[in-house]
Structures are given as structure tokens and as C-alpha cells.
Amino acid sequence: MIDPADYALWNSGVPRPYLKALSRDDLLAEADGVRVRDAGGRWYLDGRSGLWNVTLGYGNERVKEAIKQQVDRLPFANSYGYGRPAQVTVECAQTLVRHLPDGINHVRFASNGAQAVEMALQFSRFLRLRAGQPERMAVFAMWDGFHGQGPGAGMVTGVPYLHHQTGPMLPEVHHAPGPFAPGASDGVSDLERHITDFGPERVTAVIVEPVVGEGGHILSPEYLGSLARFCRRHDIHLVFDEVVTGMGRVGDFTRAGQLPDATPDIITLGKGITSGYVPMSAVAIHDRLYEQLHDRTTGETALSVGSTNDGHAVAAAAAIAVMGVLSEDGVLENVRQRESDLVAALGKVQAQHPELTAVRCLGLFCGLEFGEPGGPAWTPGQVNKLRMALESRGVLSSSLRVVPNLMLMPPLVVTQDDVAEIAGALDGAIGDVKAGRMPESGFARAMG
Numbered sequence: 166m167i168d169p170a171d172y173a174l175w176n177s178g179v180p181r182p183y184l185k186a187l188s189r190d191d192l193l194a195e196a197d198g199v200r201v202r203d204a205g206g207r208w209y210l211d212g213r214s215g216l217w218n219v220t221l222g223y224g225n226e227r228v229k230e231a232i233k234q235q236v237d238r239l240p241f242a243n244s245y246g247y248g249r250p251a252q253v254t255v256e257c258a259q260t261l262v263r264h265l266p267d268g269i270n271h272v273r274f275a276s277n278g279a280q281a282v283e284m285a286l287q288f289s290r291f292l293r294l295r296a297g298q299p300e301r302m303a304v305f306a307m308w309d310g311f312h313g314q315g316p317g318a319g320m321v322t323g324v325p326y327l328h329h330q331t332g333p334m335l336p337e338v339h340h341a342p343g344p345f346a347p348g349a350s351d352g353v354s355d356l357e358r359h360i361t362d363f364g365p366e367r368v369t370a371v372i373v374e375p376v377v378g379e380g381g382h383i384l385s386p387e388y389l390g391s392l393a394r395f396c397r398r399h400d401i402h403l404v405f406d407e408v409v410t411g412m413g414r415v416g417d418f419t420r421a422g423q424l425p426d427a428t429p430d431i432i433t434l435g436k437g438i439t440s441g442y443v444p445m446s447a448v449a450i451h452d453r454l455y456e457q458l459h460d461r462t463t464g465e466t467a468l469s470v471g472s473t474n475d476g477h478a479v480a481a482a483a484a485i486a487v488m489g490v491l492s493e494d495g496v497l498e499n500v501r502q503r504e505s506d507l508v509a510a511l512g513k514v515q516a517q518h519p520e521l522t523a524v525r526c527l528g529l530f531c532g533l534e535f536g537e538p539g540g541p542a543w544t545p546g547q548v549n550k551l552r553m554a555l556e557s558r559g560v561l562s563s564s565l566r567v568v569p570n571l572m573l574m575p576p577l578v579v580t581q582d583d584v585a586e587i588a589g590a591l592d593g594a595i596g597d598v599k600a601g602r603m604p605e606s607g608f609a610r611a612m613g
């Protein structure tokens with residue numbers, strides 16, 4: 166066991182029993198391809214890609230080499246304010262916009278998803294103030310939507326306990342049910358109806374994840390198309406939070422790119438943008454918003470929001486390499502093929518175990534629901550047990566507590582055999598939970 170007293174890394178969101186149960190052997194020590202090894206010597210197939218970000222797996226030669234060369238050549242240059250950005254950062258932005266939907270041609274970089282979300286919304290509000298509309302400040306998001314944590318993004322995330330744990334946060338943020346929420350009456354119009362009731366002329370932006378991370382609920386093309394038309398009609402900025410769906414996870418560079426009838430005004434990206442090798446995120450905006458930055462009288466275009474590491478040269482080099490791999494090495498094609506394999510394999514698991522009540526996959530973004538056949542859904546504790554049972558069978562996954570789901574988010578480079586291994590382990594793990602067999606580690610017990 167790690168002595169809690171010497172557990173200097175005070176990481177977020179874990180209660181003390183977890184820290185107490187964590188042994189030194191549980192810490193991760195090494196990785197290779199899609200697998201990670203813990204300090205105790207056990208290898209796991211990383212079915213959650215780190216934290217859904219290590220999209221190309223560990224040890225991608227092209228990304229590693231790009232990082233090394235950039236560290237040697239120029240590790241940092243200042244992209245903020247009147248600094249001089251690195252060549253590689255500008256090249257990264259140019260490369261990125263080539264992979265985004267038509268019209269989305271301008272990029273800012275940050276370091277994490279929450280910053281990107283906050284920057285997108287600040288930018289939206291900034292344009293309203295510039296246009297003399299100070300009454301148009303409201304932001305709408307969805308209950309159970311996830312957009313990061315912290316005083317801005319944590320308020321936009323539709324998870325109430327985050328709103329109250331530290332007192333007041335970003336004002337003028339509102340939530341509406343998504344089409345997947347229990348009791349949501351009308352898939353197409355719930356969010357639109359809430360905004361209509363509130364007063365669209367007071368709303369600056371709507372932010373949604375095209376596939377909702379809490380459970381993998383896929384917002385349909387019809388839903389998003391209708392929302393995009395609604396936003397255009399009311400001059401509301403539509404923000405797609407593609408921190409998870411972007412950069413290959415759904416089989417294309419963005420989900421927006423797969424939906425020609427639902428082009429957003431702003432896209433946020435993060436996670437897989439550097440395959441998790443170094444921190445980076447991005448906010449990309451449409452030409453029509455970018456043009457509004459230009460004041461015809463003063464020529465002023467500044468929105469003063471940024472941070473030291475925005476557009477970090479090493480991250481930019483990594484992102485260029487990731488985009489090269491995604492566009493040239495057949496990874497996107499692999500995502501589509503492995504999606505079919507995974508859906509077929511999970512169908513077989515479902516035939517064995519009716520407790521697997523729902524499977525939702527788009528690309529390699531999969532949400533699984535569990536419950537007693539014809540009875541109640543499994544509790545977060547039960548889903549957590551399943552995650553631990555799966556882990557003891559050698560496959561890492563994510564379990565969600567707010568909406569109990571098991572998420573399978575494997576690296577985009579998994580093979581057919583890897584997918585079969587994930588499904589086989591899941592089959593065994595569900596059997597373990599049903600039979601009350603639990604792994605023997607203190608770690609697993611603390612998680613239960």
C-alpha cells in the first residue's frame with residue numbers, strides 16, 4: 166500500500182479509501198502500443214485510451230520523433246499577445262483547418278478542454294458586447310453534458326454537484342434536457358423549446374457534444390440539423406464540443422464533418438489532438454464570426470484571453486504528426502472497420518448476457534448500459550464492480566457515476582484481435598459480476 170501520508174499527488178475527485186487502497190504496484194509504469202503495464206508487472210489492454218485521449222496508442226514513432234525534433238529545434242515561443250508565435254504553431258493551425266468543415270478557418274490553441282470551452286464562450290460573449298448587445302449573454306447546454314471542470318467549464322457541464330461544490334461560478338448558464346434524458350418529451354425540440362421560452366434574443370451560444378460522453382448518446386443528424394437551423398434563425402452561436410469526438414474518434418476528423426446540414430459556428434477540440442503525448446486543445450471558429458472581430462472604425466480585433474502555453478511549440482509539432490498519421494496511415498478507416506467488429510462482438514455478448522441492455526457506438530466511442538432484464542438499471546456501484554472485474558481480466562475501461570455506464574474508448578489503432586479480446590474479457594467480467602466473483606485486490610474492493 167502507499168502510505169497516504171506520502172501520497173503527495175493530490176489528484177482530483179477520489180475519496181480517501183481509494184488512495185489508501187492504491188498500492189505502489191497499481192501505478193502505471195510503462196506502455197507499448199495499445200497496452201500499459203503497472204508497476205506490479207501486469208499488462209492491460211487500454212480500452213479507455215488513457216483518459217480517452219491516447220488515440221494512436223503509446224509509442225507512435227512519428228509523434229515521438231516530431232516531439233523530439235521540436236524540443237531540439239525550438240521548445241517554446243510565445244503565441245499570446247504581442248509575442249512571436251513559433252513557425253510550427255502557425256503550420257499546425259493551417260494544417261488543422263484543412264481538416265475542419267468548410268468555413269471554419271481560424272484557430273486558437275489552449276492546453277486543455279475546459280480552457281477551450283471557456284474560450285469559445287467568452288469569444289461568443291465578446292462578439293455580443295462588440296455588437297452592442299450586452300443583454301445577450303446567456304449560454305445554454307444540456308443536462309448530463311460534459312464540458313470540463315473549473316469555474317467556467319464546470320458550470321457549463323450539466324452535472325449539478327459540480328455547480329454547488331465550491332459556490333458561485335460562471336453566471337448566465339442554463340441547462341435543458343437532451344433528447345436522451347428520461348422523461349424528455351420530444352427529441353427534436355426540448356432544447357429549442359427551453360430557449361424559446363427563455364427568449365432566444367438573450368442567448369449568445371448553445372454548446373453540445375455531438376456524442377454525449379456521459380453514456381455515448383449519439384445526437385442524431387436530424388436533431389443537430391434542426392438545432393443548427395434554429396440557432397441560425399435566432400443568430401445564436403452553435404458550439405460543438407468535439408473534445409472527445411474530434412480527431413478521429415468517430416472515424417473522421419470531426420463529427421461536424423460528417424454532418425453537412427449541421428455546421429456549427431465554433432468547434433472545440435482537445436484530447437486526441439496530440440494523442441495525449443503533450444497537452445493541447447483548440448477552438449476553431451467560422452469565417453462569419455471571425456469577420457465580426459474586425460471593427461471597421463478602429464480595426465481592433467483583440468480578445469484578450471489566453472495563457473502562457475497556448476500554441477506550445479512541442480504540442481503543435483505533436484499535433485501536426487497526429488494529423489499526418491490520421492490522414493495518411495489508414496487510422497480513420499481502421500476506426501470504421503473496428504466499429505463494425507466491436508458492435509458485432511458486443512451483440513454476441515448481449516446474446517449471452519441480457520443484462521447488457523444497450524450498446525451505443527459511433528466509431529470507437531461506445532457507451533454500454535446494464536440492468537436486470539426487464540428490471541432496474543444497474544447502480545453506479547454495480548457498473549464500477551464490472552469495470553474492476555474487466556480490469557482483473559486485463560482490459561481497462563471507464564465507468565461513469567452520474568449516468569451509470571461502462572465506456573469503451575479504445576485507441577483508434579486497435580486490431581481485430583484486440584477488439585475480440587475486449588469483448589471476450591467483457592463477457593467473462595459480466596459473468597463474474599453475476600456470480601458475485603470479485604477480484605481480490607484492496608484496490609478493487611475500495612472501488613466497489
Ligand SMILES: Cc1ncc(COP(=O)(O)O)c(C=O)c1O
Pocket residue numbers: 276277278279280282311312313314374378406407408409435436
Ligand atoms: C466533451 C468534453 N469537453 C471538455 C472536456 C474537458 O477537457 P479537459 O479535461 O482536457 O479539461 C472533456 C473532458 O473529458 C470532455 O469530455
